[in-house]
Amino acid sequence: MEIKDRAVDGVTVISLMGSIDAMSAPKVTDFIHEQVGKGNTKLVADLSGVDYTSSAGLRVMLGAIKETRSQGGDLRLTGIQPDVSKVLNLSGFANILKLFDDVDSAVASYS
Amino acid sequence: MGKPRIALVIGSGSVKCAAALGLMKVFEREKINVDMVVGCSGGSIYASLIALGWSVERATDATLKMWTREVTAKRSNRAILQLALPWIFKFDESFGLIDDRLINRRLRDGFEGASFADTKIPLFVTATDLYNGEQTVLSKGLVADAVRASISIPYIFPPHKMNGRFYVDGYQSDPLPIGVAIREGADIIVAMGFESPYQEHVTSLMRYNFQISSVTSNNLLKTNYAFHNLAHHSEIIPILPEFEHPIKLFDTDKLPYVIEEGERATEQQIPFIKSLLA
Numbered sequence: 406m407e408i409k410d411r412a413v414d415g416v417t418v419i420s421l422m423g424s425i426d427a428m429s430a431p432k433v434t435d436f437i438h439e440q441v442g443k444g445n446t447k448l449v450a451d452l453s454g455v456d457y458t459s460s461a462g463l464r465v466m467l468g469a470i471k472e473t474r475s476q477g478g479d480l481r482l483t484g485i486q487p488d489v490s491k492v493l494n495l496s497g498f499a500n501i502l503k504l505f506d507d508v509d510s511a512v513a514s515y516s
Numbered sequence: 517m518g519k520p521r522i523a524l525v526i527g528s529g530s531v532k533c534a535a536a537l538g539l540m541k542v543f544e545r546e547k548i549n550v551d552m553v554v555g556c557s558g559g560s561i562y563a564s565l566i567a568l569g570w571s572v573e574r575a576t577d578a579t580l581k582m583w584t585r586e587v588t589a590k591r592s593n594r595a596i597l598q599l600a601l602p603w604i605f606k607f608d609e610s611f612g613l614i615d616d617r618l619i620n621r622r623l624r625d626g627f628e629g630a631s632f633a634d635t636k637i638p639l640f641v642t643a644t645d646l647y648n649g650e651q652t653v654l655s656k657g658l659v660a661d662a663v664r665a666s667i668s669i670p671y672i673f674p675p676h677k678m679n680g681r682f683y684v685d686g687y688q689s690d691p692l693p694i695g696v697a698i699r700e701g702a703d704i705i706v707a708m709g710f711e712s713p714y715q716e717h718v719t720s721l722m723r724y725n726f727q728i729s730s731v732t733s734n735n736l737l738k739t740n741y742a743f744h745n746l747a748h749h750s751e752i753i754p755i756l757p758e759f760e761h762p763i764k765l766f767d768t769d770k771l772p773y774v775i776e777e778g779e780r781a782t783e784q785q786i787p788f789i790k791s792l793l794a
């Protein structure tokens with residue numbers, strides 16, 4: 406799992422590459438926790454490089470949603486690939502997350 | 517930590533559940549052993565065949581013998597009278613529009629009298645208690661009896677009576693019973709599930725019934741799937757075969773295609789499953 410971040414108009418865009426599963430979940434959790442610790446609670450996760458998310462990935466997302474929202478922020482998703490979309494829909498996560506077609510729209514949604 | 521315990525969970529989905537045979541073909545080829553099998557509704561048929569250790573060919577033959585259009589061809593005269601004149605022909609919990617004697621016989625013959633004690637892999641079949649709505653996990657007695665309880669499609673087949681209780685289809689309590697695998701101590705849970713199809717047009721009472729049933733069960737599927745994913749300590753791996761054309765209740769002529777799609781969907785997950793087992 407490769408993780409990069411950049412700031413765009415006060416929003417932290419996190420680009421993930423690889424699968425979010427049991428092996429990579431701790432790394433993603435730590436990264437998001439670190440961002441929130443720095444006060445970066447408005448997050449956009451660019452998942453265009455994520456080909457798969459497992460149950461561990463869903464738990465990571467739920468933890469991130471709760472952590473950011475409890476501090477006035479959010480985790481919004483973009484670049485969702487078909488296999489990830491299937492899991493988000495099946496689990497009902499698509500109903501509790503804000504999903505966007507591209508990074509710009511996701512960033513703009515915070516303004 | 518020792519070797520992870522692998523569970524295969526096959527949800528409701530009528531003939532589509534035969535995709536589980538494709539999954540087993542891939543698992544056998546990749547030498548991935550399953551420690552328990554859980555099945556619900558149509559999935560209970562294939563969970564049972566897999567747990568009994570029957571080959572894909574034998575399981576396919578058994579399906580073709582058990583599940584044909586004839587099993588729903590004969591209407592229950594009693595049910596029709598119960599509907600028309602309920603005050604004379606007492607309406608009760610044994611209601612079902614189809615005479616279930618043929619499906620009962622087919623299941624008994626198809627499973628060749630096998631019991632849970634005959635399974636090579638521990639088997640759990642789920643049904644729903646009509647009177648309290650609870651999921652019931654069946655793991656003793658005749659496999660055919662448990663499967664019959666699990667496939668009691670409401671309004672179509674009468675609830676199945678066992679030990680003084682009336683059981684309706686397993687999907688009514690959970691269309692993809694991952695919770696059973698969690699409770700039985702599974703680590704890696706491979707879950708093959710299917711959303712119920714929606715009707716293009718609602719043109720009859722039965723289609724209306726199927727539509728309402730699909731709406732309810734698909735929402736139940738999502739809710740339970742989310743809960744189980746969040747509750748489980750390890751990985752739940754969804755295998756979701758995709759079919760280009762709708763597979764209907766009795767499309768057994770499409771079994772080879774369904775099995776092939778099951779293989780294809782499973783192959784996509786093999787690298788991840790192997791990485792978990794490494």
